[in-house]
Amino acid sequence: MKALEVSHIYKTYNDITALKDVSFNVAEGELFGLIGPDGAGKTSLIRIIITLLLADSGEIHLLGKDVVKEYKYLRSRIGYMPGRFSLYSDLTVLENLNFFATVFGTSIEANYNLIKNIYSQIEMFKDRKAGDLSGGMKQKLGLSCALIHKPEVLFLDEPTTGVDAVSRKEFWEMLQELKQKGITIIVSTPYMDEAEMCDRVALLQKGEIMSIDTPQNIINEFSEELIEIKTPDLYEVKEKLRLEFGKNSAFMFGQSIHFSTSSKSKSKELLNEFFEENNFNIESVNIIEPNIEDCFIKLMTKDS
Amino acid sequence: MVDKYQNSIIKVRGLTKRFGKFTAVDNLNFDVSQSEIFGFLGANGAGKTTAIKILCGLSSPSEGNAEVAGFDVYKQTENIKKNIGYMSQSFSLYEDMTIVENIRFYGGIYGMPLTLLKERTNHMLNRLKMTEYANKLIKEIPLGWKQKLAFSVATLHRPKIVFLDEPTGGVDPITRRQFWDLIYEAIDIGITVFVTTHYMDEAEYCHRVSIMVDGKIAALDTPDNLKQQYNAKSMNEVFLQLARKK
Structure with a gap:
């Protein structure tokens, strides 16, 4: 019941x-x-x-x-x-x-x-x-x-x-x-x-x-990959990512950047190319599991 | 990164505070570097508030030493107050004053010259995209705006350190990330950020985090290292392992 x-x-x-x-x-x-x-x-x-x-x-x-x-x-x-x-x-x-x-x-x-x-x-x-x-x-x-x-x-x-x-x-x-x-x-x-x-x-x-x-x-329904980027140039890399992929694509999280775009999957390859082209000093790029907050943000920005 | 954090802006050595027989703060030792976001965590009653009051020049220690922005916590408390900013979730701005009145009020308290105040006000309103709402009362604007504004006001006089108490409780996650954007901008111009919070997901945004248990610092490291050391998935798990051990 x-x-x-x-x-x-x-x-x-x-x-x-x-x-x-x-x-x-x-x-x-x-x-x-x-x-x-x-x-x-x-x-x-x-x-x-x-x-x-x-x-x-x-x-x-x-x-x-x-x-x-x-x-x-x-x-x-x-x-x-x-x-x-x-x-x-x-x-x-x-x-x-x-x-x-x-x-x-x-x-x-x-x-x-x-x-x-x-x-x-x-x-x-x-x-x-x-x-x-x-x-x-x-x-x-x-x-x-x-x-x-x-x-x-x-x-x-x-x-x-x-x-x-x-x-x-x-x-x-x-x-x-x-x-x-x-x-x-x-x-x-x-x-x-x-x-x-x-x-x-x-x-x-x-x-x-x-x-x-x-x-x-x-x-599970988070439709894209969430990626954690580590770099010594956090601020600069974040700004560049936003210019290229939109203002809600990249956020700072302490010593890393969390990145996601609406283009499904392969974002890791996409990013690696982007970093190479721009000669950024990147320590690591890893796919991580999103949490509810990431999902909430995705749902909030879906229609805008 | 190491180079960037070499200058200690807060130095704490053997800091102790007793109330009668009760030791609220027990031999704290730590450094906070310039442009660092330092998380200061602990359960209720762990001694956080007592320690912060000392660092803000509002209370004297019983023993030990501390320097904040180069000033001594025993003798130079007035200098400390002039060189820090403070924002808490429970009190930040005057509800019955407009946005611009609040800014002017705080600028006045810190004795900012009028031309500089005007320039920074314009810059701030522009940055926050609030220029056309400058004459709105604080009680008429959304919570997320208030918090962003409160942070900007707390750093208006370009303090060396800004103390934040649970800065982003209750706001939606996008607003919260925009708020953290402001914090990262502040550290980019050399301001140091000292955050206390009950919410461990806020701790994930910090460069380094200390966890107080029963008046002592039980752990101090980067969120990544702490999670690794305690074999935990989140800062919340780290915190619970430490704070519940009693």
């Missing part, structure tokens, strides 16, 4: 189009990622799905129910962790958790099993005010509060923004555990490298979905 079916969603704010013909499905038990930069429409989309915002047009079924007509049914069955820390700073860790359990007519004890692995990491601070927690701990408390009523679908809006790499890693491990327990998870992030933690992802840009697939398939 589909946990979520989104069809042809449009949303505008005054004259700004936030979402344009967005459609996708999420299967039950799937860990689904909405990947896109600030302003791509991630938050609007999540808020429309979880019944907090109305779309201009289009339809959404969550757990088989229409999100506009059956919002009351749905609200008790979904968990939501917004992008901004939105717990009560003046309440303690335990008071926050108790509050959210009570609002949903349940108790911490009833669903402790579900949050045990997460909450146990902050339980020693249960009498500390939520506002005094570190970023990583706030995030764990936020997740505990979003789970305490045992939701069937969990929505997380940019849960890892501003958290350090260790906490981020731990957070994704927690999501994997929740997935094992059968919870459907929809998570948004501006960080392209987090795509690989998801079963499937939608790449979102300016309110439109550019691609939906497994991270590996998206990478």
Whole structure:
């Protein structure tokens, strides 16, 4: 069964189009990622799905129910962790958790099993005010509060923004555990490298979905070769490549240049010829595997 | 490349900072060369902020020495401040002022002569393709523009070193690469770039990267060498191996 079916969603704010013909499905038990930069429409989309915002047009079924007509049914069955820390700073860790359990007519004890692995990491601070927690701990408390009523679908809006790499890693491990327990998870992030933690992802840009697939398939569909060039004259070589092959063909990456063109394959031969003609001092030219960010850029520049 | 980085613009020797019994920064030793992009990484609480505050002349060390742009971190903090630029993601420009007002404001703070300021303003707006938007308020322009502008403003007075704190969080990947283009242009005119970030893919853009764990530098090398040494595919893997070892 589909946990979520989104069809042809449009949303505008005054004259700004936030979402344009967005459609996708999420299967039950799937860990689904909405990947896109600030302003791509991630938050609007999540808020429309979880019944907090109305779309201009289009339809959404969550757990088989229409999100506009059956919002009351749905609200008790979904968990939501917004992008901004939105717990009560003046309440303690335990008071926050108790509050959210009570609002949903349940108790911490009833669903402790579900949050045990997460909450146990902050339980020693249960009498500390939520506002005094570190970023990583706030995030764990936020997740505990979003789970305490045992939701069937969990929505997380940019849960890892501003958290350090260790906490981020731990957070994704927690999501994997929740997935094992059968919870459907929809998570948004501006960080392209987090795509690989998801079963499937939608790449979102300016309110439109550019691609939906497994991270590996998206990478496999990168239609050209990505080439890493090492040279002592990085800046000069990069500039020359751009003049010859276009402004998005070459980018600096620390001690190397990443190069790709829309001409399919053989770009390595093409490059070697170009370097020879121009007498550049080149140390190495290697084909490397693209990452999601490379794919995202390719999709962004496809139409322009 | 070796020749280009021979001049140390930041020299750190035995730098230590204690708060009571807690040692936040523990005997740091490193050099940053002119025109280098130096990544300064570490998990929350590793001591990054404390170390940066010292290097920016905002806090004194408990022990050890450091020179920034040739100035001593104990005695010449005012000189340090004049010779560095700073940009962070959380604060950079005044939202209720226009693009050109922000530029003029920062130029004024650094005491730039009016003619020079005008010349650099025109050049900058031209480079960023923002000339026709010069009178737009900061709050009206997209995030990617703000970040590019904030970086350009932070280097307006041609500091010797510019400190960047998570400079490209949240922007789309093309804008981010354009941002790094600006950074590479800056190093081409001799500016040194000191970057701190939580995002390891930003570390891949740096020439060298140091990783702080519990107040100490646990690793310092080029991203390529670190990946090789730790048998890792990405800087993220390197970082996790070091920071989770505790």
